[in-house]
Amino acid sequence: MPFWLMKSEPAELSIQDLRRLTQSRWDGVRNYQARNFMRSMQVGDLFFFYHSSCPEPGIAGIARVARAAYPDPSALEPHSHYFDAKASAEKNPWSALDVAFVEAFTQVIPLARLKTQSALLGLPLVQKASRLSVMPVSSEEWAAILAMR
DNA sequence: GCCAACGTTGGC
């Protein structure tokens, strides 16, 4: 079973929000590389829930794919922040997932600490100026990050 | 197909 990491702005959806909701839609991804990774994610896959664009960027917990990729409805909603005028019901290029809460870490693992781990040098997250919001995590990287909790 | 301009991401 592959592992992943997905970024979310906690002001939009935080791991604490997901714990309260139990389950949520993961939408709004508007980058083809990230979308393609989402499309290869399967029900049951685990991912690190990363908090971005916030006071303490870092990995905040773990969640699980509850429903595999389907056309992202937010692309079709004119009032949505994620509306895409070029998308239609017949031809919607964007994908959403449903995700379920698994675990919230007692402390966020800060990006600054992740960057100090040699085992994580290959992870796009810690590479300079990487903006990829959905990425695969190897089982070795997964174990290395779990050990940092 | 090139590439400049522009918008976005996201840490700091």
Place this chain on the structure above:
DNA sequence: GCCAACGTTGGC
């Protein structure tokens, strides 16, 4: 709020 890096757009 700044700004570097990156992706996308669109004229040519």
